[in-house]
Amino acid sequence: MGKSVMARIGLEIHGYLAMHKTHQKLFCRCTVDQDAAPNTTVCPRCTGQPGSKPMLPNKEAVEKVVTCALMLDCSINKKLIFQRKHYDWPDLPKGYQITISGTYSHPVGEHGKYLDVGITECHLEEDPARWDPETGLVDYNRSGYPLIEIVTEPDFTSAGEVKDWLESLLTTLSYLKAVNKNAGIKCDVNVSTEHHPRVEIKNVNSIKTIVLAIDGEIKRQHEVVAQREKVFAHTRSPPDTYGKTHFMRSKETALDYMFIPEPDLPLIHITDALVENIQKMLPEKPHIKIERYKNMKVSATDAKILASDLALADLFEKLAKTVDPLLAAKWLRHELLKIMNVTQRTLQEVEFDEKHIAELLQMVVKKEITDQTAEGLLKQMIEKSFSPRAYVAQKGLGIISSEEELGKLTQKVVSEHPEAVKDYLAGEEKALNFLIGKVMALTKGKAKADTVKELLKRRIC
Ligand SMILES: [Zn+2]
CATH class of the missing domain: 1.10.10.410 (Arc Repressor Mutant, subunit A)
Incomplete structure (x- = not known):
C-alpha cells in the first residue's frame, strides 16, 4: 500500500441493542428474537399497516443508548425528538424509518471521545425489515428492533487503527451489556484520501471485512488519481468475495430523506437524575483496566485477555486482593479459560465463590497441593463452588513430600x-x-x- 497516501476514515457503526429486561422492539410489544421463524414476531405496528401508530419508545432501549453515549464521554441532550426518515424500499413498509438522527434532530449524545477518536453522535433508531433482493421475500421480524448508531469523526488514518479501536469499542459495549454480540455490527465506512471527496462503503458487517474495505478503497482512490481521473463522492457496496467494492449510487444528501418530526410520538425528556444514576453505574473502561493490570506487573497480553471480559476482570480484581496478582493472572488466563473453553461455558453461567479460588491458589503457593491437583479441583469447582481446603483434607489429596x-x-x-x-x-x-x-x-x-x-x-x- 502506498505509504505516502494520507487517508481520513470515519465510521457509522450500527449495533443491535440487547433488550435483556423487556425483550421487546422499540415501538411495539413484539418480541426481539433473532432466531424466530420469518414473520412470526410481528404486529400491525412493525409491519406499518395503515392507521397503526407507534407506542411510546421502549424505555430500556432509550436508557441503553444514554448509557453507551455516557461511556463514550458524550454530552446528553435532554429533549429527544424522533424523526421520520423517508425512503422507498421494500424493507420499509411505512415509507419512513423512525430515528433520532437527521436535520432537525438532537442526537441522544454528541461531542464524545473514545480513545482519541471523536464521537460525533450516538443515537437510537428502529431497524427496517430484512429484504432478500434475490427472492423478493421480506421478513418483518427485524422491523422495529432497537438499534444504536455511533458516528465517529474522520479521525482514523489506517485500517489497522480502525481494527484496534473497534475491538476495544466492542469490549466496552460488552461491559455495558448494551449490544447483542451475536447479532454483530454493521458499519458504513467513509474513506477520503489526499483531500478528495469522501467515498462511503455501505453495510460492512465484520471487522475483518472493514479492514478489507478500507485498504481496498485507499488503493482504488490511488489508482483513480494515477489514471488522471477524478475521485467523486459516492456510495459503494460492501466488498464481494474477491474483496472488490462496486458503485451503488451517488451520495444522497440529508435533504433526499425529507426528515420531518414524527407527529405520533411525544418529545422524550431525559432527566438529570437518570443521567446521574447511569453515570454512577458505569464500569471502568477496558483500556484503563489494562494499564492498571500492567502496573501490577501482569504482562500486556495477560492484561488484555483479563480485561476482555468484565466477569473475568472482576474475578481477577477480587483475587488480586488476597493472592499474588501474577499467580491469579496465570491461573485465570491459562487454566480457568482452558477449562471454560473445553466445557464450552462462559463465566456468566458459572457461580464462583472467589474465596474458594483464592483458597485454592493459596494452597498452590504454600505447596500444599500440586498444580495437577489444583487443576482437577478447579474443574470440579466450575460445577459447584466448594472449599478446596476442606475437600483436600477429606480426600487426602495433599502433596506427598515425605x-x-x-x-x-x-x-x-x-x-x-x-x-x-x-x-x-x-x-x-x-x-x-x-x-x-x-x-x-x-x-x-x-x-x-x-x-x-x-x-x-x-x-x-
Ligand atoms: Zn410489532
Whole structure:
C-alpha cells in the first residue's frame, strides 16, 4: 500500500441493542428474537399497516443508548425528538424509518471521545425489515428492533487503527451489556484520501471485512488519481468475495430523506437524575483496566485477555486482593479459560465463590497441593463452588513430600522396570521420564515431579 497516501476514515457503526429486561422492539410489544421463524414476531405496528401508530419508545432501549453515549464521554441532550426518515424500499413498509438522527434532530449524545477518536453522535433508531433482493421475500421480524448508531469523526488514518479501536469499542459495549454480540455490527465506512471527496462503503458487517474495505478503497482512490481521473463522492457496496467494492449510487444528501418530526410520538425528556444514576453505574473502561493490570506487573497480553471480559476482570480484581496478582493472572488466563473453553461455558453461567479460588491458589503457593491437583479441583469447582481446603483434607489429596513414602514408591518402580533403568544408565534420557511417569501415577499426581526425579536419580546412579 502506498505509504505516502494520507487517508481520513470515519465510521457509522450500527449495533443491535440487547433488550435483556423487556425483550421487546422499540415501538411495539413484539418480541426481539433473532432466531424466530420469518414473520412470526410481528404486529400491525412493525409491519406499518395503515392507521397503526407507534407506542411510546421502549424505555430500556432509550436508557441503553444514554448509557453507551455516557461511556463514550458524550454530552446528553435532554429533549429527544424522533424523526421520520423517508425512503422507498421494500424493507420499509411505512415509507419512513423512525430515528433520532437527521436535520432537525438532537442526537441522544454528541461531542464524545473514545480513545482519541471523536464521537460525533450516538443515537437510537428502529431497524427496517430484512429484504432478500434475490427472492423478493421480506421478513418483518427485524422491523422495529432497537438499534444504536455511533458516528465517529474522520479521525482514523489506517485500517489497522480502525481494527484496534473497534475491538476495544466492542469490549466496552460488552461491559455495558448494551449490544447483542451475536447479532454483530454493521458499519458504513467513509474513506477520503489526499483531500478528495469522501467515498462511503455501505453495510460492512465484520471487522475483518472493514479492514478489507478500507485498504481496498485507499488503493482504488490511488489508482483513480494515477489514471488522471477524478475521485467523486459516492456510495459503494460492501466488498464481494474477491474483496472488490462496486458503485451503488451517488451520495444522497440529508435533504433526499425529507426528515420531518414524527407527529405520533411525544418529545422524550431525559432527566438529570437518570443521567446521574447511569453515570454512577458505569464500569471502568477496558483500556484503563489494562494499564492498571500492567502496573501490577501482569504482562500486556495477560492484561488484555483479563480485561476482555468484565466477569473475568472482576474475578481477577477480587483475587488480586488476597493472592499474588501474577499467580491469579496465570491461573485465570491459562487454566480457568482452558477449562471454560473445553466445557464450552462462559463465566456468566458459572457461580464462583472467589474465596474458594483464592483458597485454592493459596494452597498452590504454600505447596500444599500440586498444580495437577489444583487443576482437577478447579474443574470440579466450575460445577459447584466448594472449599478446596476442606475437600483436600477429606480426600487426602495433599502433596506427598515425605521422602520415606516417595522412597518406597521409587524403589517399587525401579525394581519392576529393570529394562528402563538399564536404558537410562546407557544414556537414554527418555527412560528416566518413563520411570518418573510411573511413580507419579502411583501418587495419583500428588508428588512434585522434580522431587521424584531427584529420588530416582539417587537410587539408580
Ligand atoms: Zn410489532
